[in-house]
Amino acid sequence: MPQHPSPPSHPGAGQTPRPGQQAQQAASSQSSQWGTIRFTKPLEPELFNSRAQEAAKRVAQDRNRNNPAQLRRFYDELILWETRVAQQPEKFGDYLPFIRMLNAKVAYAEGRKLVDRTFVTLMHHTLSEVTSPESLTICKLFWEAFMGFYKKERPSD
Numbered sequence: 048m049p050q051h052p053s054p055p056s057h058p059g060a061g062q063t064p065r066p067g068q069q070a071q072q073a074a075s076s077q078s079s080q081w082g083t084i085r086f087t088k089p090l091e092p093e094l095f096n097s098r099a100q101e102a103a104k105r106v107a108q109d110r111n112r113n114n115p116a117q118l119r120r121f122y123d124e125l126i127l128w129e130t131r132v133a134q135q136p137e138k139f140g141d142y143l144p145f146i147r148m149l150n151a152k153v154a155y156a157e158g159r160k161l162v163d164r165t166f167v168t169l170m171h172h173t174l175s176e177v178t179s180p181e182s183l184t185i186c187k188l189f190w191e192a193f194m195g196f197y198k199k200e201r202p203s204d
Contacts, residue, residue, distance in 0.1 A: 081172035086185040094185075099192035102169055106193075107200035109163040115203050117161050121170065122190050124149060129187040136180040146183065147174055 084098055085091065091098065106113050128146045132139050153170045156162045173190070177183045 081169055084172060084176070084189065086173075086176040086182040086189070088181075090185065095188060095192040099189055100196040103193050103196035103200050106163075106166045106169060107197060109165065110201075112161060112163045113166050113201070114161070115197060115201055117156065118166065118197065119194065121149060121153060121156075122194050124152075125187055125190055129183050132180045132183050139180045139183070143177070146177060150174055 081102070083091075084094070084102070106118075125146075128142060132142055150171050153162060153167050157164065157167050173186050177186050
């Protein structure tokens with residue numbers, strides 16, 4: 048029986064992407080731009096300084112979305128999960144799916160035009176770096192620094 052080759056999963060030269068594929072490609076390329084943000088030791092000395100400040104500046108560029116109060120809600124939920132994990136580190140594995148569910152909440156906010164793609168990819172990247180209680184604490188500290196710089200970049204409207 049002759050075997051038929053399967054269609055390529057990625058469009059080649061001269062092919063147009065399937066619906067939704069352009070959005071995925073844009074998201075993955077934007078996500079990779081956050082690649083310098085890592086929560087593994089040894090920590091990069093500028094993680095809570097210039098890396099957080101640069102992220103805040105990029106997210107602050109969209110003046111129609113990314114209201115500081117909206118972003119604070121996501122940060123507050125991250126604090127809640129970090130506190131729970133700090134109290135019961137042995138339950139980290141049980142809590143991780145709920146921590147990563149923040150991605151869904153951020154996507155919903157993007158669908159309602161409350162946050163932009165830059166914020167979505169930053170949140171997605173930082174949550175993907177969370178693999179242990181220690182990395183969750185580092186993630187929370189990164190977002191603490193981000194929120195401080197964000198307040199400077201975009202004072203409450």
